[in-house]
Amino acid sequence: MHASAGPPRNWKGIAIAMMVIVGVLSLVSLSVIMLTPGKMKHIMGEGREGMGEGREGMGRKIQMVLLELNPPAGEKALIQYAAWGLQGNQLAYVFEGDIYYQTEVTSKPLRLTATGRAGLVVNGLSDWIYEEEVLLTFSANWWSKDGARLAYLTINNSATPLMEIPHFLGGVYPSNVFFPYPKAGSTIPTVSLFVVNLYGPAHNLEMIPPDSVRARDRYISMVTWISSTQLAVRWLNRAQNQSELCVCEATTGACSKEVPLFSSDGSWFYLTLPAKQGARGEFRHIASLPAQVSVRALKRLYPCMFGHSVVFLSFSADFEGIFQRQCLTCNLLDDCSFFKAVFSPNQTYFTLYCLGPGVPKVTVHNTKDPTSESGLDGVPGSQSVTEEFTMGWPEVLASTHDMALAWVDGRSGVGRGQKISSVDPRKLSSLRVKDQLGVVEWLMQLPYIDDQRIALYGKAFGAYLSLKMLAATDQLFKCAAAVAPITDFKLYSAAFSERYLGLPAKEEHTYLTASVLEDVHKLKDENFLLLHGTADARVHFQHSAELLSRLVKVEANYSLQLYPDEGHILKERRSIQHSQRTLVHYLQTCLRHNPLLASIEEPDEDD
Known part of the structure; x- marks a missing residue:
């Protein structure tokens, strides 16, 4: 007896089945590779600009870089402030009250000021009173549009009385924090405005205040560049009931009183005028007037020039005459009438923050066509009753x-x-x-x-x-x-x-x-x-x-x-x-x- 031969094997079918299995496994493996987040690759070492962190995989690659700054005090130094300039990789930072400048992150820092004193004299930053009551920002430095100059305030509190704040917790004896705090009637800080040239030998030039406030206690409440060599500066007397708006020459330090802001062709000029709005009285509005109109007196002007355009914040604007008013943002977004805006450095786009009365949202607009969207305590002078949407x-x-x-x-x-x-x-x-x-x-x-x-x-x-x-x-x-x-x-x-x-x-x-x-x-x-x-x-x-x-x-x-x-x-x-x-x-x-x-x-x- 002998065993009968089995049916012949279907080698062709087996080969096809194996190919299908291998193909499925390959697809599964490829999917796992594609969909699994890549490992974090930390890059650290000498000779590098800092530490980079990237994520590999499908989709957008996110890159974050920590840049290493080297102030003179060493490893444990605390930098008070750092900000990019408007051109290239310009960088400025404040350390121990003085300003340092780097043309790029790998360059050696250049010390622009040498008058800083811890807690008493600070350059380029606000002290307590300027941050809370005057400028309302921590930064007190301003880049020119071409990046060639940096304007900054020097705030000197050497004669300002110190406030003492006790801290009771964490020790056997309480510790105290001291900082300059001018109370009503006491000595206030002295303030000066300087401009330093960054594209050449560093030369700090003080802007000379007008005679009306030069020999008196004063504040500087506004600084803005209106050209590569000119700044608009508002000086206030101590009582803050008189102001002088001046145009200062960054090359000479000379400051002259305000002048009308003219259009690029010289046919129109701009100023703020009170206009009646029914029974509610007069409101100040920015008005454009023909250059041939005679104006006896100009009280105040708040220019903010971007190229050949004038950008301003107002409840209504005037382009046809002082009695023709037009809301700048009323028709940009539906169900939104309370805004704030932030412009890009080159003023090509602006981010519009809709704050109410509808659900808040943020949109990006082109300044040439604002209607098109681009994808992406009750103190005096304050306003509590608005159409802003809040949920607190x-x-x-x-x-x-x-x-x-x-x-x-x-x-x-x-x-x-x-x-x-x-x-x-x-x-x-x-x-x-x-x-x-x-x-x-x-x-x-x-x-x-x-x-x-x-x-x-x-x-x-x-x-x-x-x-x-x-x-x-x-x-x-x-x-x-x-x-x-x-x-x-x-x-x-x-x-x-x-x-x-x-x-x-x-x-x-x-x-x-x-x-x-x-x-x-x-x-x-x-x-x-x-x-x-x-x-x-x-x-x-x-x-x-x-x-x-x-x-x-x-x-x-x-x-x-x-x-x-x-x-x-x-x-x-x-x-x-x-x-x-x-x-x-x-x-x-x-x-x-x-x-x-x-x-x-x-x-x-x-x-």
Whole structure:
């Protein structure tokens, strides 16, 4: 017997099946390779510009580079500021109050200034008062458009009194932080404007201020390049009720008073003029006028030139005549009427930030065709009532806890015309309290408002207004919460206090009238909560300490919550949560409302 032969093998079919299997496995492997994120390749070593980090794989490659700067102090040196120039790889940075310049990141730094003194003299940066009250930016240097020159401020606080902020935590003895802080009536910093030539021997040339402010205390509130060799500079006297707008020659340092801004062909010039807008009074607008029109006097001009165009911020603009007004951004985006804009360095594009009243969004526009999109505390002079869309803690209170919240812009708010802005600033305190109370009386007439349960809340200047309103009425408000209140303007910033109240030596009665400390006896039987961080560098705890001392003497009814070593803006997460809970609980108790804490849950530790 022998075994019968099996059926013949289908070698062709087997080969095809193997090819299919190999093909499928190849596709799977290729997919894994393509879709798996590439490994991070860290590039570090001597002779390199810094550390690069890239991601390999399908899609866009993201490259981040850390550039190494070498200030003279060594490895542990802290650079205060760094920024790119407008041409090539220009770079400037500030170290220990002095400015250093590099033509590119691999070049040796060139020291442009040598007058910096830690905490006293700084070049190219704002000190506290300039950042908070004058320039409103940390940077105090400006590149010319061709990158050939750099303008910068030198701010000297050598004679300015020092403020001492104690820090209590973390040691057996408290530590103290000192920094220059000019209060009302005290010595303010001296300021100078220099221009340094970057394309040649470094030569620092001071811009000479006009005679009207040269020998007096002064501020510089605006610097902008209008050509490669000319700057527009606004000088203010100490009281900030007189200004000089000058055009300074960067090559000579000579500054002349303002001149009209002409169009490129010389047929038109631009200036700001008040124009009537119905019963609401006059508003200042930028107007273009024929060059042959005779103008007797030019009061102020705020030029901002980009090439042959004039860019400005205004509530309406004038291109046909002073009575023809046109909104610049009204038709750019639907459901948006509150904007801010940032221009690209060459002014070809601008980023338009739509802030409300619809959902906020950001779009990029071409300056030649703006309609086409490209893919990508209630202080005077501020504006709280806008169409900007916001979603913060107050809005959460209103939407979750059945509370109605109202924001009020009193006199001196922006966008309200010449009649409002021309109010005697020394009366702003009493007039703003009167304005706020008038709004409250109107709100009390609304059918959905319980006029027996009205509370006040404010921070800094808003807290000051809350306490003044509480003192000006008799049991109108159930309670008030004041966070870091300004209680005496003699203790506050010189630039702010003197702008509205004048110098204390000449306006002693005005300061006394404006002070909350003089109203302590009126607060004796009122219910209010004070909250303050002990390390507040803006509204010093000294304000609350002076108030508390007087409240104790009259045996006033108040609650107090302090946050050790916290500043004007709370930083620690637990402090933020605690302050919010404290305020909600206080309002719950004061207004005898339904419990408000039910929906505020403790976040997980891992969050």
